[in-house]
Amino acid sequence: MLWACILFPQLALDSILRERDDPDTPLVLIGGPVQRRVLQAVNPAAAKLGLKAGQALTAARALADGFTCIEPDPGRIEHLQQLLAAWAYRFSAQVSVHYPRALLVEVGSSLQLFGPWPLFQARLRDELAGLGLRNRIVLASNPVAARMLANAHDGLAASTADETRDALLNLPIERAGLPPDACEAFLRMGLRNLGQVKALPRDALARRFNVQVQLHLDQLFGLRSLGLDYYQPPDRFEARLELNFDVESHQALLFPLRRLLNDLAAFLAGRDCGVQRFALHLEHAQGPDTVLQVGLLAAERDAAMLFELARGRLEPLRIPAPVRSLRLVAADLPAFVPQHRALFDPRAQQAQPWEQLRERLRARLGDEAVKGLQAADDHRPECAWQGAQQGGPAALRVAPGSRPGWLLAEPLALPEAGLQWLGQAERIESGWWDGGDVRRDYYRIETRDGLRGWAYRDLAQPGPLWLQGWFA
Structure with a gap:
């Protein structure tokens, strides 16, 4: 078996940046007690101001001004990690979110379908870039080694047990995922990498350190397996996106709408299904939600097409009050049957399949404006x-x-x-x-x-x- 670890080192920050249409605005994540707020992460625009993670908020305000402070939302991060698991499910049936900010994916059985690992890895990175997420990817012979090697490497491919072992022996102690007290003890002993720890007598380690240290080392080197709970895709999709300010125009809703539908398309692709009906809730500060129902005649999952259909339904809608957030709910998820095409498709590149043209006409003109014909059992x-x-x-x-x-x-x-x-x-x-x-x-x-x-x-x-x- 071969395991890929996809690590998202800036998942909390990326979960916010991907929802904003102003990436050039300086933004920082803050945490810590109220008495001493600390910068946990900064975006590139904030880094240009001299801000960096670990700074006290008071020191950052003295150094620069004009940046936005946001506290990380654990619920948003958890939802995004579940979405990423649904996305990865299209590549493998063995996907785990055992570690925070990371995905473990068994890819050994998928290489025949998606090509050799370099091409497979390039595809993963391209799709994650489209989702607006920075990442590090490592391949190893067991999941624990893949996760810990991702702390120090990006793009490493240890496709055999021997290659994985060699990479682990050079892994710094502080990157190996050991308990903090054990890591500090090893460093005081003058041990700098796992190779030096591995050279110590096993019984001496067992006497000095608790059982968790030896168990973790055994799992790292593949001597014991780690029990993983594999991801199972849910039967419905629901996502909510809070806006930066009250929105009163349709144009300002298009960017968050596109992001929600991109996430829906990733979920559908991972679940290998389509959507035939979904509801877009425009949530207001007061009063009931404005609900926009979007129905299709056949299951679809192309993000661009879903956006065009939702946009066509949204633009003629009268918004009764400023919108605070968007919520997308899709429960009708039938099987998706891709359109069959000839090897040498004679259609012009600008032409659209009839199914897409039909849905766009219905979105622009209304459901009742586009009808079909069918034969009836009558001679007249x-x-x-x-x-x-x-x-x-x-x-x-x-x-x-x-x-x-x-x-x-x-x-x-x-x-x-x-x-x-x-x-x-x-x-x-x-x-x-x-x-x-x-x-x-x-x-x-x-x-x-x-x-x-x-x-x-x-x-x-x-x-x-x-x-x-x-x-x-």
Whole structure:
């Protein structure tokens, strides 16, 4: 087995930055007791002001001004880590969040599907960059070694037990995840890396240090396994995003909406499903939420398409009060069936598949403005079709070409002079059971201009020839 550890060293800060549309604004995370607030993390804009993690807040204010202070939200961090687990679930069924700010992913069984490790790793980094998260990735032969090696390395690939052992022997003591008292004791003894600790007699270590130290060392070198709880994707998606200020315009809601839908798309891809219906809650300071329902005719999971559909529904919506936060809820998550395409797709690059065009039209014009047609079991032409709310396909029960592609809204009287009669008459007698009884003889005709039509004589009321429709 091969384990990849994806470490997120700035997860608390990234969980805030990814939700803001002003990345150039200096921002710091603060923590500690009220009497002595300390900077826990700073973004690049704040670092340019001379601020750094570990500074006291009073010293930072004396050094610079104009930066924003935010306290980390454990709930937001936990939600983001669960989202990342859902994202990683698409690559492996063995994903664990055993360690904070890190994912453990068994990738040995996935290499045949996603390619060799360098390509696989590049794909992971590209997708994490799209989610707005900084990361370090390490590959090792066991999960504990992968996690601890990520403390000191980025991009290390120890694909065998021997390579993992060699990398661990050079790992600094303070990066090995040992208990603080044991780490301090090893440093006082003059031991600087795990290789020096490993060279000590095992029974001497057992007498001087508690059992947790020896257990951790055994797990590091693969002598004992670590029991992991594997991630199981939930049956619904729910995410909430607080805005920096009260928002009254649709334009200011687009950035947080895009971020929520990107997270939804990552969740859907990891769960290998699509979404057919979701609700966007616009939460106000007072009063009930404004709920925007977005429904699709078929399951989708493309982030760009979901954003376009939600944007089309949001723009005509009247916002009754300033919006404080957005909440996205998706519970209808059916299986996703990707569209089949030929190897050499003849469509132009700018063309859209019909499914996407249909959804965009519904989002812009409304659900009732776009309808489909389906065949009905009736021989009368005006009753042989009906509108379909879902636009689903229906098999025609007539031979292709035997009916015109364009039926007139009302039959028109047609002069018979100059017409050419094609073939024999087709008689239709139907509708006696619903009061719409018809008795007609239908003919295929051709005009002097070469147009081919479908006309009939009414046998119940003899009269002129009536044109019913045109053939293409």
